[in-house]
């Protein structure tokens with residue numbers, strides 16, 4: 001059978017590993033198996049792929065360490081378990097990655113960090129920088145500070161939001177089943193594995209509604225919902241068994257392993273749709289001819305040096321319209337600086353940003369990933 005070519009070409013991947021797998025069904029962290037996954041991720045890095053790891057396991061690891069025989073029900077005890085377990089979790093990852101000459105970075109996120117645009121941009125900027133510096137970011141929910149109302153709860157949703165954040169090509173969800181079945185295989189011996197399905201297929205929810213395992217929190221339902229969320233930024237999702245040999249490498253090479261949930265739109269179309277649909281513009285920039293030409297040629301960011309004027313009341317992360325000298329719309333995008341900052345930077349090269357503002361958020365006014373040419 002042919003490979004899944006699209007998946008084989010993915011350059012930026014989010015790999016999500018769930019609690020049930022990581023803790024070997026609750027018997028503390030499965031250090032040996034974590035080593036096998038790390039080895040595969042190191043291999044992907046050698047192939048030139050970038051990987052963000054979203055790892056659960058802190059509560060389960062902390063429970064073991066603190067001597068809880070069953071999952072505590074009180075929030076403060078869960079938070080304590082998460083704090084203890086997270087230390088062990090990142091320690092195990094760091095020591096494994098170190099053997100492969102790779103360094104890791106811990107990122108703990110809350111819902112607020114991703115729903116507030118300024119914090120969203122800051123989280124995105126940190127993650128992108130870490131990837132460009134060759135580190136492997138390891139993301140988990142910041143369980144010790146979140147309360148019930150603002151939790152992601154399961155790391156499938158967090159994985160999808162991270163895939164949106166870093167504009168990943170694909171998200172690989174490793175779990176304790178071979179993939180998505182047409183019904184819960186724990187309860188039905190005749191359940192069949194789905195190999196390929198659209199992430200927006202309406203039948204997914206009813207197939208996945210069979211509940212979670214003992215340690216996981218979301219089951220398949222949160223995984224198919226996460227696939228739909230990831231599809232919003234054009235990312236493919238693959239659900240596969242973390243217990244299968246070389247599973248990460250096999251899935252990433254496009255082998256037919258597990259379930260492939262495909263987005264309806266490609267990344268660019270998805271982003272354009274999102275940019276077009278979601279946001280009202282908060283201001284305008286007037287570009288010089290050089291900048292207009294550069295943008296129209298494609299795949300470039302907008303630098304302050306090519307901007308002649310700025311109007312409106314925009315903040316970092318807001319949508320602005322980019323006009324040419326005659327007032328025609330050239331592009332729209334999410335700007336990295338406020339209107340006051342932009343006015344100070346007009347016509348200046350990026351190397352001046354630090355001396356003009358006293359700090360630099362990003363070298364470009366609008367990153368090419370946040371720009372849609374009209």
Ligand SMILES: Nc1ncnc2c1ncn2[C@@H]1O[C@H](COP(=O)(O)OP(=O)(O)O)[C@@H](O)[C@H]1O
Nearest residue numbers: 018019020175181183184210213216218219220
């Ligand atoms: N249609 C389905 N296909 C596969 N697994 C399913 C399905 N419906 C429910 N499940 C359950 O989802 C579980 C995996 O989710 P979960 O326990 O949350 O794991 P994780 O910790 O990896 O997120 C499986 O063990 C299985 O019992």
Ligand SMILES: N[C@@H](CCC(=O)OP(=O)(O)O)C(=O)O
Nearest residue numbers: 018019056057058059155217
């Ligand atoms: N943040 C939690 C993970 C929550 C959870 O169980 O997620 P999952 O294993 O994806 O169902 C932890 O580290 O324990």
